[in-house]
Amino acid sequence: MNTFDLKDDFKQIESTVRQPYGKDSWITVTRETIEYGNEEVFRSSEQAIGDTFSYFSESQKLKDQLYITGINNLIKKNNLLQQTIQLAEGFITEEEFEQEIDQNPDQFIISIREPHGLEELIVLKNIVKKIGKNFSVDEVSEIFSISLDNYDKFLTQ
Numbered sequence: 418m419n420t421f422d423l424k425d426d427f428k429q430i431e432s433t434v435r436q437p438y439g440k441d442s443w444i445t446v447t448r449e450t451i452e453y454g455n456e457e458v459f460r461s462s463e464q465a466i467g468d469t470f471s472y473f474s475e476s477q478k479l480k481d482q483l484y485i486t487g488i489n490n491l492i493k494k495n496n497l498l499q500q501t502i503q504l505a506e507g508f509i510t511e512e513e514f515e516q517e518i519d520q521n522p523d524q525f526i527i528s529i530r531e532p533h534g535l536e537e538l539i540v541l542k543n544i545v546k547k548i549g550k551n552f553s554v555d556e557v558s559e560i561f562s563i564s565l566d567n568y569d570k571f572l573t574q
Contacts, residue, residue, distance in 0.1 A: 418565055419514060462564055476540060479540050487544075490527050491560065493524060494559075496524050496525055497525045500514055500518070500525070514517055529559070529562055531564050532564070537563070538568060541563065556569075
């Protein structure tokens with residue numbers, strides 16, 4: 418994690434960081450406050466503001482990581498679909514189909530892991546909500562490579 422000299426840096430920070438998620442999704446950081454959208458979420462010392470700013474930064478990294486995983490998994494699903502179509506249309510044999518998948522699992526196989534914590538689940542829930550489609554728990558799990566067997570009620574709240 419990058420660090421900075423709070424006393425020197427906060428004397429110069431008086432800016433707005435804009436997020437590409439809508440008109441109310443922006444953060445304003447000043448020496449005394451942090452505002453998210455139109456709401457003040459924090460007013461405190463420079464150290465506390467630095468800690469809160471770091472939280473927003475880490476949250477953004479987590480979002481980016483989930484977006485990238487989602488895109489990569491959709492590409493894998495597309496690759497598998499293309500292979501399946503080639504098999505169905507007789508362009509490849511079943512043996513060639515299985516051999517391609519066995520030799521290049523990174524292009525076709527989606528790995529599922531346990532969530533890293535509550536923050537990741539909250540970020541994931543917000544991403545799914547912003548997409549605006551009613552995904553099943555299995556679809557979300559497959560797209561983002563996260564096992565949600567025990568979290569289906571959390572995701573649908």
